[in-house]
Each structure stands twice: as C-alpha cells, then as structure tokens.
Amino acid sequence: MRRRLLLILAILGSCAVASFAIPLAIATADSRTQEFTLGREGDIQRFAVLAEEYVRTGDPARIAGEVEAYDDVYGEGVLVVSTRGVPTLGVGLDSNDPGIEAAIRSGLRNERVSTVERLFPWSDDEALFVKPVGSGAQVNGTIVLRASTAEARSDILRQWAVIAAGALVALVAFGALAIALSRWVLGPLANLSKGIVQLIRRMPDAKVPPASGPPQSVLPATAAGGPPEVRRLAHSFDVMSSAVLRAADVQQRLIADTAHQLRNPLAALQFRLDLLDDGIPDSAREDYHSVTEEARRLQSILDSLLSLASAETPRFGGGRSDAVCDALSVIADRVDFWSVTAGERGAHLETVVPAGIDHLQVGMGENDLSQVLDVLIDNASRYAGPHPRIEIGVAIEPAAERPEICVWVADDGPGVPEDVRGRLTERFFRASDQTGTGLGLSIVEVVAAAYGGRLALDEAPGGGLRVRLWLEHHRENVDDD
Template identity: 30%
Template sequence: MTRRITRTLLILTSVLLVLAVVPLAVSVTARERVAFRDSQRAATRVIAAAAEEHLSDRKPVTALRQELDAAARAGDCAAVYDDSARLVASAPCTAAQGREAEELVEKVLAGHEPEPPENEGRLLTSEPAGEVRSPSGAVVLARSAAPLDARIAAIWGWSAAIGAVGLAASVLLSVRLGRWVSRPLSELDVSAQRLGEGALDERAEVGDGPPEVRRLASTFNTMAARMETLVHGHRAVIADVSHQLRTPLAALRLRLDVLAACAEAGTAAELASAQEEITRLSRLVDGLLAVARAEQATPRPVAVRVDEVVAERVAAWAPVAEERGVRLTASRGAALSAGLGPGHLEQILDNLIANAVDAVPEGGHVTLDHQAVDGLARVRVRDDGPGMSAGTKAVAFRRFGNPEARGSGLGLAIVHRLVTSNGGTARLEDTPGGGLTVVLDLPPRPAGRPGSATR
C-alpha cells in the first residue's frame, strides 16, 4: 500500500509540476528574450541618432565615434552604413559586417523591419538613421547572446531545482502518509493471521492510523474477544459432556460385570450382549467427543517430521495388527516435514491405521508411505481389503456417512476435519488390485518458526 500511495502522489505531483513549472519557465524565457532584444534595439537607436546627425546634418563624426567606442566597451560591435549601403564607420570589430549585415541594411533602407538573426552566438539588429521611410543610413549592432543564454539556463536550472525539491517533498510526504495508513493495516493483518492460527488472546493496536483503521482494529478486538469466549465455552462444554457421559457408562458396565458373574448361563449371555452394546456406546461417545474437539480445533502449525511420525505410529500399531493377522509396514522415504497442529498427525494416522486394520481380513497387508509432491507432504495409507464403492467414498468423510463401517463411523470424519483445518486435503482412491488408499496432502513446513520442529 505504501508503494501505491507513493507512486500515485508522485505521478500527481509530477503532472502538477509539469503543468505549472514548465509553462512558467517558457514564459520567463520568452520575456528575457524580448527584454534582451529591446535593450539591444535601444542601444542601436542611440548609435542611429548620432549617425543621423553625421549623415544628414553633416556634423563631425566625433559624436558618432564616441557612441561606437562606448558600444565596443560594452562588448557590442556596431557598424554605420549610408543610404547607399556603404560602410561609413564601425567599431574595431567585424561582427556587424558581412553578408547578413548587408542584407539587414538593404531591408532597413527599403523601409522594412527585418527579424534580427543570430550569427555565431551573436544577435544582429538594424535600425534606420533618420526617418523610417527615407533614412539617411542604417546602423547594425551585433551583441553576444551568451548573457541571454546564461540567464535562460539559470531560469531552467531554478525550475528544475524547484521541480526536484517538489518531488522530494512529495516522496517524503507520500512515504510518511503511506506508512501511517499501511502500518496499522499490516499489524492488523498479522494479528488476524495469529488469531486464525489459534492465538485466541491476540489483539490489535488501536491507537495508530486513520480513524477508519482504528475503528476496524477496535471491531477486530471485539470479534476476537467474543470468539475467545465462544471457543473456551465450547471446550468447557465438551469437557463437561465427556465427564458426564463416561462416568455413568463406566458405572453401568461395572454393574453388568457384577451381574454377569452371578447369573445363570442364559442370563449371562444376555448380559454379555448388553456389555457389548455398552462398549459400542462408549466407543461412539469417545468418537463424537473426538469429532467435536477436531471441529473446535484452531491449530497453530508447527514443523512436524512426517517420516518420524509415520515410523512411530507403525511401530505402535504393529502388535495390534500382528494379533489380528495383518501385516503393517511403512515404506522408507526421505526426511520430510509438514506444518500441522501439535499431535494432529499422530491422531490422523491412528484413525487411518485403526480403520485399515479393522477392514483388512486376516493375512491382509496395510502399508504407509510418504513423499514430497509439488511442495506438499503426501502421505498414503493403503490396504488390500474390500475397499469402498463410489457412492460410499463420496460420503465417507461425513459423520456416520459409511453405513457399512465396522466401528463408530467417525474415524474418517475426524481425519478429514483435522487435515482440512490445517490447510491440507484428504481423498480416497482405489488400491490397484483391490482395497482402499487414503491420500493426504499436508501443507508445507511453516516459515519463520525457528526451533518449532516437533514429533
């Protein structure tokens, strides 16, 4: 934003300077040229008056010579011609003589007012000696244009300096204005990012910037405070529900255990069925609480070593898989990191491995592999079980979406929520030869968090 404001003000200032300074410099330059020529013509007329006294009144050449010498001392060069265009007198220089000077004399003697030309850095002017219609002669005066050029150069130099100072002042003001506006917005953006990453106590500064930005920061703080209250309230409700549901279920299960120990064969079988239902209900409650926690999660991503977590979870689940006659392996891959909330990858892999081990029949195989693809960390969990139909895969990530699920039907919903809340994606594919493959594309390692690597 600072660059856009600076660029806009620079363009506006440049346009205003061009429209104001350039015409003013052109006008002053034209005025200097006119003043220079008027001064030169006035000096020429003085010499022409002395020349008329000599040519018409036949007075001595003394007064004319004095004017010619005065012109020479002033740096001018003058020459006097009679009515036949013959040179009568001149200063000790030849700049007022030659073909151009003779052409001026002829035009003046013919009663015209010629445009003074410039010859080798000198301006030539010619004035009649006597009346314009019937002059008794003509005077040509050559004056160096260097003083005029110096004044014009000074005019344009000062104009350029004024423009440069104006541009510099515009840059300073625009940069200060841009920072005054953009710095609070940048800080507000950082606060919004941190709030999105899970820092619920994050608040923005309200004292800087324009009134609109301060109001926006105040509104953001109000929103953040309400969100913090809401999230903490939901977490408290989840904790209370967890405690209130698990306690009576555990007590009911213990009572059923006591009754089954003293019951007859037929009654014991019925109580065993009830115990299985209690166990299933406990798993369902645990799954619902896990989904609720996942939906309320606001992760703050840290760098997670994917290869190490995969190896650890495979080692942890290997005894369970071996007990059920399932082979669980992990393909070796290069060191790979991803940006996830603490503990999320472990929870994701636990749910996927549990689902795969339950789905695969005895003698089946479950394998995990990982690799870097287009800047993402890709993890695949493959099994050679019965797989899923296209319709089942379309709703598998919903809660209780798979009616054929052996468990609670919440494992994939938990996985999908945890992956997407961290900015990743999850999808289901068919395993070549039969089975199901879960493909996870996890976001890259977060930048600017030194020392945040975790397992």
C-alpha cells in the same frame, strides 16, 4: 483517513499536471517569441539594406517610403541614424528618448541588439531591435525598430488559456478518479469494521466500541498510531479476538466437562453390566449382549465426538502452526502399537519409508499425527477383508514452493466404490455393510485441515483403499560445528 488520502492524491495529481502544463506553457511562449523575433529580424534586415544606400548617397526616396508604409501598416516606428553626415530619418521614434538613445549608441558600437528574451502575457508592450548599418567593422550608421508585442502576448495568453483548461479538466478527472479510488480502497475497510462491531455485539460479554468517535484502544502503545479508521478497526479486532479466545476457552471447558459428565456414567453402566454377566439367564443372554454392545458403541461415539470437537477447537498462541514432529518415529510407534491388534484381526502391517533418512520433520503435532494413523490403521484392519496387507508409508514429494511430505495408509482389500469414496469423510456416514461411528475419517479431515494439510482418498495400487495426507516439510537446522 479518507480526507488525508484525498489530500495526498490531490497533491500528487496537481504536481503531475503541473509538471506537464508548465513546460508546455513555456514551450509555447518560446515558440511564439521565436516567431515574433524572426519576423522583426527580417524586417530590420530589409531596412538595413535600404539604410546602407541612404547613408552612402543621401537619397531618402526609397527608405522614406518604406518606413512610412511600415508605420502605416504595423504602427511600429523605425529610426535611421548615420555617421556620414546625412540627416537622421525616422517615423514614430524620437532620438532624444533615453531608451532610443541607448539603442543608437549600441548600434554605432557595431552591436546588434534585441530586447526580447522570452515573451509572456505580462511582458513589456514594446521591444527594440537594433542593427548596425555598414559592412564588416565599418559602421556607417544604425537602424532602430520598435515593435509592438501586443499580438504575440495575446497569442501566448490564448495558448496558455487552452493549456490551463486542459489542466483543469485533467485535475477534475484525476479528482474523480481519486474519489473513486478512495472509496474502493477504504470502502471494504469501513465495511469490515462495521461487520466486526456487529459480530462483537452478538458475542457475550464483549465491549463494543461506541458508534461515534474512535474507541479507546487497548492495543500496545506501539500500535496506537495511524488514521482513526485503522485505529477503530484495530481496536474492534482486538475486542473480537478477545471474545473469540473466551469462546474457544469456553468450548474447551465444555469438551472437558462433557467428557467428565458422560464418561463416568457410561463407565459405571458398563461396570454394572459386566457384574450382571454371570446372573443373566440364557433366555435374556442375547438381549444382554445387545445392550452391552450398544453401551460400547455409545462410548465409542462419545470418544469420537469429543475427538472431533477437540480437533475443531481453534488454538491460539503457539498452537498448531508451530507444531512439528518426526513422521518416521510416529509411524514406527503406531505400527508397533497396532501390530498385535491388527494381527488378531488377520491383517499384516508393512512400512514404506525413504532409504537413508533417519528423521523426517512434518508440520503436525505428534499426538495429532498418531491420532490420524490410529484411525486409518484401525479402519483398514477392520474393513479391508479377512487377511489384508496394510501399507503405511511416507515419502518426500516435490512441490512448486517447497517439498511436501506424503503420509499414506493403503490396503489390498476389496476397496470402496468411487461414488461412495467421496462421502467417506461425511460425518456419521457408513457403508451399508460396515459398523462403527462414521466419524473416523471426519476427524482425520478436520485434523489435516487444521495444519493446512491435504487429504485424498483413491484406489490403492493393490485394489483397495488408499488414504493420502500431504503435510508441510520442516527441514532441520543442522549446526556446522
């Protein structure tokens, strides 16, 4: 994959450099060609003025000296041909040469000719410039100048060398950047693949891809394409996910087996303790009650641990992410369930729901939301004082992306100090004056996190403790018909 990526980046870089270097090279050639052409056009224009005097008067004194001096300095020949009977005058050019002869005919037809279009380092060594001698349509002769292009082509070649050197430097820099970019992009991918392989090796009964060559893919045929590194990573991830699924299944079976193996002996122990109630002497009655209370507490801790382990067990394939329930109906059900127990404890339950709304879908399973409310209502009715007022409410709160549903349970009891409030979700943490397992709010926090919810504990408006849970709002799809 790295070679392919570098090849693609090299092609892109070469195209980018070429798109800049080639137009620049052509522009420099055009500029030097224009400079060369304008210089020779100026020279032949000056010779044309002198040639006009020569063909009219027949006196070669002025033009002959200029032509000879020009040839001595530049080594470029000049030829003057007249139609008025004066002899042909020239230095360095032969009028019988086919190319010169064709240029003379063009000039006598009143055509101004230049054989230079655009100079390149490989262009011809010489270029011809032709200008008619006369005024208007009257042609009295023509003048031919053969100029050397060596100096202009040499200048163009030097400029092109500079451009090529700059393009080469740009390509080298782009290549270094491409190598660094490929390492930056593919490095984490390779590290991730190695990390997955090492993780798989630590898992029991996991098929590890061989160290050399891509493993045989177990993914569907539609996912078998792509670079070798991606195929290797996809297969490693597939093996890892299978191992994780097996581990989750083992954990769920362990929870079920633990519940079965421990609950039955505890139930039998409590049953035998109840049978002994009538035969316990008064002297051992206090110890007997202590044993029964410890047995009940052990049963409560076991139930809480199993609930916590079940909440922490990952679920795959249509699990928590797809769960939706009606918060209003769940709240009404749990308030009705706890009304008798809370009343016996001296607590009064109240509900606060939005007016005019019959259903409020939230992103949490019905059983899990019921479990959360059971923990919160149970805690409030136990620890909020002798006659607390417990408020169970739900509201729609606006958010940046989509509205959220806030479910809360608040009481007007003595509350919890702020320094202790932050530790209430710690496992087995209990305030000094409270009984219980210390796992209730830990379970609530784990369940909320499993659904992507947020949990907050603060002081209630009535002075007690308020526990708020924010969940995703799922709108119902209503059929217009």
